[in-house]
Amino acid sequence: MKFKIGIRYILIGVLFGIVMTKSEAVSWFRIQEMFRFQSFHMYGIIGSALLTGIVITAVIKRFGIRDVYGETIKFHDKEKSISRYLIGGTIFGLGWALTGACPGPMFVLLGHGFLIMFIVILSAITGTFVYGLLRDKLPH
Amino acid sequence: MDWIQNAWPWYVSGPMIALVMTLLLITGKSFGMSANLRVICAACGAGKKCDFFSFDWKVQRWNLMFAFGAILGGVLAVNFMNGAEGAEISAQTVADLKALGVASSGESLLPKEFFNLEFLLTWKGLVMLIGGGFMVGFGARYAGGCTSGHAISGLSNLQLPSLIAVIGFFIGGLIMTHLLMPLILG
Numbered sequence: 001m002k003f004k005i006g007i008r009y010i011l012i013g014v015l016f017g018i019v020m021t022k023s024e025a026v027s028w029f030r031i032q033e034m035f036r037f038q039s040f041h042m043y044g045i046i047g048s049a050l051l052t053g054i055v056i057t058a059v060i061k062r063f064g065i066r067d068v069y070g071e072t073i074k075f076h077d078k079e080k081s082i083s084r085y086l087i088g089g090t091i092f093g094l095g096w097a098l099t100g101a102c103p104g105p106m107f108v109l110l111g112h113g114f115l116i117m118f119i120v121i122l123s124a125i126t127g128t129f130v131y132g133l134l135r136d137k138l139p140h
Numbered sequence: 141m142d143w144i145q146n147a148w149p150w151y152v153s154g155p156m157i158a159l160v161m162t163l164l165l166i167t168g169k170s171f172g173m174s175a176n177l178r179v180i181c182a183a184c185g186a187g188k189k190c191d192f193f194s195f196d197w198k199v200q201r202w203n204l205m206f207a208f209g210a211i212l213g214g215v216l217a218v219n220f221m222n223g224a225e226g227a228e229i230s231a232q233t234v235a236d237l238k239a240l241g242v243a244s245s246g247e248s249l250l251p252k253e254f255f256n257l258e259f260l261l262t263w264k265g266l267v268m269l270i271g272g273g274f275m276v277g278f279g280a281r282y283a284g285g286c287t288s289g290h291a292i293s294g295l296s297n298l299q300l301p302s303l304i305a306v307i308g309f310f311i312g313g314l315i316m317t318h319l320l321m322p323l324i325l326g
Binding site: 005006007008009010011012013014015016017018019020021022023024025026027028029030031032033034035036038039040041042043044045046047048049050051052053054056057060065067068069071073075076077078079080081082084085086087088089090091092093094095096097098099100101102103104106107108109110111112113114116117119120121122123124125126127128129130131132133135138 | 147148149150151152153154155156157158159160161162163164165166167168169170173174176177178180181186189190192193201202203205206207208209210211212213214215216217218221223224226227229230232233236237245246249250251254255256257260267268269270271272273274275276277278279280281282283284286287288290291292293294295296297298299300301302304305306307308309310311312313314315316317318320321324
């Protein structure tokens with residue numbers, strides 16, 4: 001990838017890191033508050049992101065909007081299954097509540113100077129690797 | 141410029157997250173953070189051991205740049221936008237967490253008593269940081285995505301599998317918060 005093209009993804013990432021921080025979605029405390037149903041804050045973030053996202057996705061589909069390369073933006077339907085989403089999702093949720101961070105915030109928090117996040121990210125990479133090894137043996 | 145220094149309300153943050161998703165769509169990509177973990181596995185040579193990682197990871201380099209940008213965004217937000225300030229969480233949560241031995245609510249975005257090297261070397265720390273990280277990585281790939289890929293991208297596209305995954309996220313999160321965490325931290 002040419003550097004000029006690569007830099008746009010870095011800039012979008014910068015925006016993401018700032019939004020995640022200023023929204024406090026990177027906060028372990030906010031995740032705990034969410035799972036205890038003690039504030040509307042996280043539900044408001046996810047809900048308003050989703051409502052906006054639904055409208056934008058529908059508009060892109062309806063008008064066949066093209067990306068910067070001139071290709072029509074396509075959305076890939078997820079494959080059908082219940083077990084993989086429910087079991088995988090539940091395991092993810094157990095880890096999410098414990099570390100208070102999903103994969104995005106893990107990187108953002110590294111930028112906050114919490115170098116211990118290296119260890120958490122390394123564990124998440126290991127988890128992904130072990131999933132790859134066990135994939136054929138797991139219900140999907 | 142007060143708005144930069146203050147915390148952003150949910151109705152600003154949510155649409156901004158949708159904006160990030162839109163910018164990625166317009167540049168020909170899709171929003172999903174946990175894909176990075178798989179790309180890193182592939183880049184480290186995991187494809188030699190396991191087919192799941194044998195793909196041309198260089199095509200996905202943009203995703204690593206996005207993650208690098210997210211780290212930079214964190215640096216900028218903390219140093220220039222007052223981003224290190226603790227969240228003003230509800231009094232009830234503060235009290236509940238105090239009962240679990242977490243006294244640093246409101247001081248930082250993370251409980252300082254957990255996110256340090258000393259805590260990592262205790263069994264509680266191993267479970268929380270190594271075990272928690274492992275479950276996030278394993279579960280995200282098993283479910284085919286994380287909060288960004290399913291709760292934002294997938295649900296925006298009205299995908300039923302993403303709804304099932306998000307229900308799973310909450311089942312796991314509620315079990316951990318209400319049943320297991322009191323045992324682990326207690």
